[in-house]
Amino acid sequence: MHVFNIPASAPFLHTLIEALVDGRLIDGFAARDNPERLATATLYLPTRRAGRLAREVFLDVLNLDAAVLPRIVTLGDIDEDEGAFADTDIRDAFDLPPALGGLQRRLTLAQLVGAWAKQLRPKSPLVAPLVVGGPAATLALATDLARLMDDMATRGVDWATLDGLVPDALDDYWKLSLDFLKIARETWPAYLKAAGHIEPATRRDLLIAAEAERLKAHHHGPVIAAGSTGSIPATAKLLHAIAQLPHGAVVLPGLDIDLDDDAWHGIGGHRIASGQYDVAPASNHPQFALHGLLARFGIERRDVVQLDASAPQGREVLASEAMRPANATGQWHQRLAELDVARHIADAMHKLTVIEAPNPEMEALAIAVAMREARELNLSAALVTPDRALARRVMAALDRWHLTYDDSGGDPLLDTPVGIFARLAARTACEGLEPPTLLALLKHPLFRLGRAQHGWRTAIETLELALLRGTRPAAGGAGLARDFATFRAELIKLNRGEDSAIHGSEPRAKLQEPQLDEAVALIAALQTTFAPLESPGPKASPDFTALAEQHRVALIALATDDKSATPAFDDNDGRALLAAFDDLLSETMDGKPAPSGLPVPLRDYTEVFQTAFGDRVARQPLAADAQLRIYGLLEARLTEHDRVILGGLIEGTWPPAPRIDPWLSRPMRYQLGLDLPERRIGLSAHDFTQLLGTREVILSHAAKSGGAPAVASRFLHRLEATAGAEAWRNAKQAGATYLRYAEALDRPDVVKPIAQPAPKPPRALRPLTMSVTEIEDWLRDPYTIFARRILKLIPLDSVDMPLTAADRGSAIHAALGDFSRQFSEALPDDIEAALRRIGTKHFAALMERPEARALWWPRFLRIAGWFAGWERERRGEVARIDAEIRGETTIHLDDGRAFTLSARADRIEHRADRTFALLDYKTGIPPTGKQVRMGLSPQLTLEAAILRQGGFEGIPAGSSVSDLLYIRLSGNTPPGEEKPVELKINRSDTPLYPDDGADDALRKLEALIRRFDDEAQPYTSLNLSMWTNRYGRYDDLARIKEWSAAGGSDDGGEA
Secondary structure, three states: OOEEEEOOOOOHHHHHHHHHHHOOOOOOOOOOOOHHHHHHOEEEEOOHHHHHHHHHHHHHHHOOOOOOOOEEEEOOOOOHHHHHHOOHHHHHHHOOOOEOOHHHHHHHHHHHHHHHHHHHOOOOOOOOOOOOOOHHHHHHHHHHHHHHHHHHHHHOOOHHHHHHOOHHHOOHHHHHHHHHHHHHHHHHHHHHHHHOOEOHHHHHHHHHHHHHHHHHHOOOOOEEEEOOOOOOHHHHHHHHHHHHOOOEEEEEEOOOOOOOHHHHHHHOOEEOOOOOEEEOOOOOOOOHHHHHHHHHHOOOHHHOEEOOOOOOOOOHHHHHHHOOOHHHHHHHHHHHHOHHHHHHHHHHOOOEEEEEEOOHHHHHHHHHHHHHHHHHOOOOEEEEOOOHHHHHHHHHHHHHOOOOEEEOOOEEHHHOHHHHHHHHHHHHHHOOOOHHHHHHHHOOOOOOOOOOOOOOHHHHHHHHHHHHEOEOOOOHHHHHHHHHHHHHHHHHHHHHOOOOOOOOOOHHHHOOHHHHHHHHHHHHHHHHHHHHHHOOOOOOOOEHHHHHHHHHHHHHHHHOOOOOOOHHHOOHHHHHHHHHHHHHHOOEEOOEEOOOOOEOOHHHHHHHHHHHHOOOEEOOOOOOOOOEEEEOOOOOOOOOOOEEEEOOOEOEEOOEOOOOOOOOOHHHHHHHOOOOOOHHHHHHHHHHHHHOOOOEEEEEEEOEEOOEEOOEOHHHHHHHHHHOHHHHHHHHHHHHHHHHHHHHOOOOOOOOOOOEEOOOOOHHHOOOEEEHHHHHHHHHOHHHHHHHHHOOOOOOOOEOEOOOHHHHHHHHHHHHHHHHHHOOOOOOOOHHHHHHHHHHHHHOOOOOOHHHHHHHHHHHHHHHHHHHHHHHHHHHHEEEEEEEEEEEEEEEOHHHOEEEEEEEEEEEEEEOOOOEEEEEEEOOOOOOHHHHHOOOOOHHHHHHHHHHOOOEOOOOOOOOEEEEEEEEEOOOOOOEEEEEOOEOOOOOOOOEOHHHHHHHHHHHHHHHHHHHOOOOOOOOOOOOHHHOOOOOOOOOOOOHHHHHHOOOOOOEEOO
């Protein structure tokens, strides 16, 4: 038995290849002086990347530019062609049926899962189903089922063992899942046999077994298997066969020879006579797989030959003690007190750094600084992390400095630019061209739709301004076209001076005909592209492949430019996406893609698409000469670097959270002999301890993840407990240096608080016309007037706005105003019916929205009922009503200039006593009498002033206002309420008469106008402290959060 070990602190591939070349690995085989002898050797390595690195190391060790190298094979990727040169029996073992493709297998299993879930669906809608979810959930369950089948095949667990599980001891759900698995074990093998396929894991294991038999029969030349822990039973059998060959050798990675024998034997657990464990195996220990492998070999650790000694400052003892099995940690006090152990651990802490970052962003910057430092020192460095989000942040920081790096981890295909483009295309069609998704698609860099890049810019901007901002247009391409035609018709009315649903102050009112024509062309192109996907056929739930085919057609159309090129699919990511579609659509039936058997409603297609292709990974081309590299855990195995950074060391990431099996509970898996969920922790722990052997190691973690507190990895806690407080503190202080550099990257040399913007435009630009509603803005926040009236900046509505209280208020105002105009002198017989009829017209545009139908219209009906009674009672003292009437008055200034104040009064009542009442409808909370009296809400009093100045047509100057009223119309309880305005500040004060209040408001306004007529008067923000906490639409422009947070607004500055 030829079994060797390379400690974690020794460079694995260099040590292995030097031993092979120098004749220390295989007796009688040395190739230092005769490199051509290497051609007779076979080297098995765990990953393809390790194989590529081994080729470079061979040339480095031999000091040659070229050489005939051994046959290098990836374990688990056996070359079937080798069987052609074997004996007949062995050759037949390599002749296996093809494995069922991954996606096809999952879709087929989804049919079984879907049928099972349908049978379990309760007949009563009042009963909660045990299995919930749509087709995406069904496909996800099928994926988990495929993983379970792989586990059973890998561990050699026969389906018949399911019969040994006792249903009565299980929860109802597990009983149902067990019943399904018993059905699947009969149905699935029959399907595979009929289709001429076998399970992928079964095929892999059979090939490995055939390779082992071939090696036994044809063992000419050295055969070496290195770097594998034998965690897969079939691989362990192959390693056993190689170790027994006359010229064979197995080289283990990082076997722990420092752990005491009692703790070592405890890793495998202890069985009693019945075969059950009284001490459970420590499957989460990093040495668990190697312990099992040596047990299979029938040897002890002392029988394993060390190919190299640990490095002088190696961390084998530190890792061994830190990862000591939980049931043996009681020996820590004794072991750590031993002088030899303490010395090894103290030496191991040299060049070990710990970064404790406050958040992932700072962690990534600190890692990038450490990698940049390594580059400046001409050292090779690698970041190893299972956290791809962290890896992307680090890459962004490295790009900032234009540093070259190789990223071997790859990103999920659907998270690449072309993958996002594909998801947006699917969501756009499935969600009825919802504005946020549609805009994201139209503005994606890969969007072409028959034109050059940016060829649709004018059309996109026009469509966004006209329809996609504000409330949502009708769903689908047809709805978009219909609503755009309606908008265009209303715009024509506006331009003709007719009544229009578009206000002249809206930004979209300025759109011109050529812009509108461009938008029409874009809508037509979108309709043509998405029509097949929006309406895939007569079935309510088309087959997944039918939708995917239409999706691919639409995607290609969206990506094709004016020269019939598709730049989106020219790179690796694009080709990978097309290959994913080909995998799904390659099988045909009657000239069309064969159905998958998974019915998918259109609304669920996007989620199913993401579930189907979510496991695809897109990798960038290898940057072979890069000194900086980024790895996942698998890719990092057997790599060699001067500095290694282990990032993302938090619970749930490294080690990973245990995977939940929806088909078998933990006790069920234990009874069947399958790997328990914590087995993944043991594998990640072995990767951690191997990487810990690098000469210079940086460990990093963040205090938060996803905005929530994160728990540092248990590996870090164990290292801290083993290393001691002082050594660990020193390691953290070393890491704090990188954090300080990271924090300094974007820190300005001098932090100077910004002064409050205080623009002072020339008098010629200052407005001389305002409405009474603008006066309130002027009083509260003059900067708003500066931005809107002087800079001419009109805020845009948000994309896909919900209906707001303003929409409801506008409809109610319009309905009441229309009613008052129609019946200004005499009321109809049925006031409520007339108001309902008028309201129907003004609510029509809103009634397509469910919230308007369900909430707003019923409220309006309640308002109509209240208003009818109120109006009947009030009209007894009213001769006539003016509704929605416009008025204005002029205030003369110096140099012959004048200021014009305008208003549109909701309702002016001509009372029988020749006085007038001013009423204002409020669907929200009206101002208090105190606010009106203080001049903070002067709308009604200024309207009264305009009336007294003769500013409303048909009302002579000097007329008297006897009443100011707010009519609150909430539609709740009560639906309406009359709120007289009492012009007083304190409760004990005598209220001002409306005429006096109007004159006082006009005097205050004149003073305000004259103050701002002085060029020295700035337009500042938040002049009234009571509105400090409100949000204005120009607050970001005024940079309020910057200067107000800096401590005051005494010093104004120009803007």
